Amino acid sequence: MLGYTVSRLLQAIPILFLVSLMAFGIIYLIPGDAATVIGGPSASAQDLAQIRANLGLDQPLHVQILTFYTNLLQGDLGRSLLLGVPVTEAIIQRSPVTIGIAIYSLVLTIVLGLSTGIIAALNHNRWLDQAATIFALIGVSLPNFWLALVMIVLFSVNLGWLPTGGYVPFSQDPIGWLRTATMPAVSLALLQAGLLTRITRSTMLEVLSQDYIRTARSKGISEWKVVGKHALANVMMPVVTVLGLILSVLLSGSIVIETIFGVPGIGALLGNAISSRDYPMIQGGLLFVTAALLLLNILVDVLYTWLDPRIRVGGGK
């Protein structure tokens, strides 16, 4: 398994290289002169020269690339134009907030998606199944930022249960954290929960028709154990494979959701960078999040091989 992990990490290197090259190249997509776009119409010639020097745009391309990679290998993603601090520092400082909400949202997704999918499969073609299917379809069809706005209107403005936004760190006040993090987490979770429900339902239906489920029933063990042990263990594996996809949707969603709720995480950081044309921050954020996702995906794949004894133990015939 260690060998597998290492080989997956090695495979990720060329992809990571291409990803970083693309992130680097984004600044060249700016039509016309990048410095003019960044500086805005009021910038003087001196300002523009300063911007070019800061971003290294006055250097030849190959020098720029070389500098970019030299810095990257040292963990340096450049300096934010807006905040004046290193991009890496800003991201690391903000990441606990985003990670916290992401975990909360992931837990909601898994609990909601798995249970709905399993309930649907166990009631195949009955009304509970139909209801779960409709729930899942609506879940994957709603824009999450719109859902966030609807929840604010409903739970904050009309019912007054939760604050419209803001953020309280968990370490300071867990209840406060729960009050501020719940709506962002739920609005992020619903889409993925719909996705997970659909996958769980179809996998569960397939597993329930397997011979080993019939064997389990023939032993005279309880139906609860047949489903909760024998079926669930086999459903978990395909579900684990979509974890990477779920995390990816979750992290891209956080830009809009954190902006809406005023949560000071990586998403809001990027949202601000976009509206203020802070390109080093956009590039750095894009690269950072993507690299993190690549690593998480490898982790998920390793977890998968660990879950499946056919791969973990080997010696198959």
Next chain:
Amino acid sequence: MTQTPLLSVRDLSVGFPAGKGHVLAVDSASFDVHPGELLGVVGESGSGKSVTALAIMGLLPPTAQLRGRILYEGDDMLGMSHRQLRTLRGRQLGMIFQEPMTSLNPVFTVGDQIMEAVTALDHMSKKAATDRAVDLLDKVGIPSPRRRLEDYPHQMSGGMRQRVMIAIALACSPRLLIADEPTTALDVTIQAQLLDLLNGLREELGTAIVLISHNMGVMAEVADRVVVMYASRVVEEAGIFQLFDEPQHPYTEGLLGSTPDMGEQPAGL
């Protein structure tokens, strides 16, 4: 036969919804299984053998419509609650399925799956359950059984897996064992070994066995009596010698005709 039957199937019909109507998979089948005997059920695929077996076990999908009676020691199983059926499956009945490659759960060890059957209805210590599992594996002829408990199904051959299935079916010391084409998916030498094993277990434990097969040769080797099914119906029920000597139904004659040399040593092993 003067004994009271262990299992008595009376006018059993099983239908499945298909399109707008439904199809009859079993049509008014009746037969008896006596304690300790080996009853063969023969017929071509689709003749309703497997459906009959699953009906006895109460393992048919909920869409199946059943009529008639299945009496286990005089009690009608079709009128039983889920809990009663479960208890019956856990204490009195065992079943071996056709596909050893897919009948075991791939993510649990063989030992876990046997012990689960051992402890399904009886609470016992982990050690007692392990000992019982070892004992069962030993009984079905798996060498160094204690070590194999930790194996996953994919680490075993088809024949070995089927032995594990037999161990699971025997876990509750059932009085009736249903074996649905247990050797069809395996190669010929393994087939013979497993049939030997089943027959030996019957003699040793006194378990009645319903052996389902499409192969008359297999029946000739081990069965006491044979039920012949054709197109969802029981067309003939007779002792093995009688069946080979004077087949009553044209389909039975056809079956015998396709296994010409088996009639010569009906009881031979």
Next chain:
Amino acid sequence: MTDLALTAPPRFARTRATLRRMLANRSFALGSLLFGFICIAALVGPLLVGIDPNALSIRDRFQPPSWQFLLGTDNLGRDMLSRVLYGARLSLGIGFAVIVLNAVFGVLLGALAGYYRRLDNILMRVADALMAFPAVLLAIGIAAALGPSAITAIVALAVVYIPRTARVVRASILVVRELDYVQAARASGATDARIITRHILPNCLAPLIVQLSFVFAYAILSEAVLSFLGLGSPPTVPSWGVLISEGRAYMREAAWLTMVPGVAIAITVLGLNLLGDGLRDVLDPRMKVEQG
């Protein structure tokens, strides 16, 4: 190998039967109903309503839905029904442009990768890298560099989803190219171009159509995100995302400003998802679509 296996399967003979099965599929029927309704509303609606979506009327600010203003008015007294209908044209137009680009480049790149082994490696590594980015995040990055406009949104979303479409095309080509009748065509000296266009592509059509209907749905959702962040169309030509973003400031007083475009997006995406599910059930039951 029989003679039958050497000729392409008779596809057109089955078209009618396929069509009948589609209409009998509940997902497909409901999906086309919803999506068809939105499309017709976008095409005909603005003509029927006949109100300029940018006509200001300060007197009629923040009118809730009523007989006079069916979907109410916004902070500048503009008619929401008209704005949503014009918004439909833009949102659907962007989605449509994205799937056209997906069809063209997805098929081209997928076919090249699937047919030519040497190109396969390079193209698929690039596709892997593009797909390693979270879809919406990459679109945001590209759009942020290109500057806000509807064209920007189209380009950004096309770049994000083309690798995914190309993968689907490539996967089915890898299967089809080994089939007997393709080998036979090759043996009889047909050119690569002819083999690809005549024998291979028609058989990739089913997964492609299913994929495109899902890409359309994702494009509508992602375009709304881009517009919401100010990276899509300008407020004078409002797409649905822009309308939601504009309405956000008045959520307390005039919730309908955000509700109406949100429901429009939901109906469209729901319709497309149902359509895609139905198409997959009928055309290509084994296919599994995963998107990021």
